[in-house]
Amino acid sequence: GGYFLPRLSGKIGYYLALTGCRLKGRDVLKAGIATHFVESEKLPALEKDLIALKSPSKETIADLLNSYHMK
Numbered sequence: 001g002g003y004f005l006p007r008l009s010g011k012i013g014y015y016l017a018l019t020g021c022r023l024k025g026r027d028v029l030k031a032g033i034a035t036h037f038v039e040s041e042k043l044p045a046l047e048k049d050l051i052a053l054k055s056p057s058k059e060t061i062a063d064l065l066n067s068y069h070m071k
Contacts (some may be wrong), residue, residue, distance in 0.1 A: 034042055036069045 005013035012031050015021065028034040038046055046068050053060055 004033075038063045038065075038068045042068055 001017065005017045009032055023031055025035050026064065029037045049064055050061070053064070
């Protein structure tokens with residue numbers, strides 16, 4: 001945490017470090033820590049689709065994540 005918290009946009013990293021507050025779900029995405037958010041009930045389907053990829057590459061995985069990503 002000592003490396004990435006001060007590098008978060010705005011003062012969110014300092015807030016998290018000083019308060020010990022924990023981020024969950026969409027908050028992690030909004031803070032810039034995560035790249036995608038998938039609702040928990042869709043995680044088993046995402047896992048199944050990731051395993052079923054014939055030739056996983058950075059692009060095919062990104063496309064699949066984008067199809068499950070909630071904005």
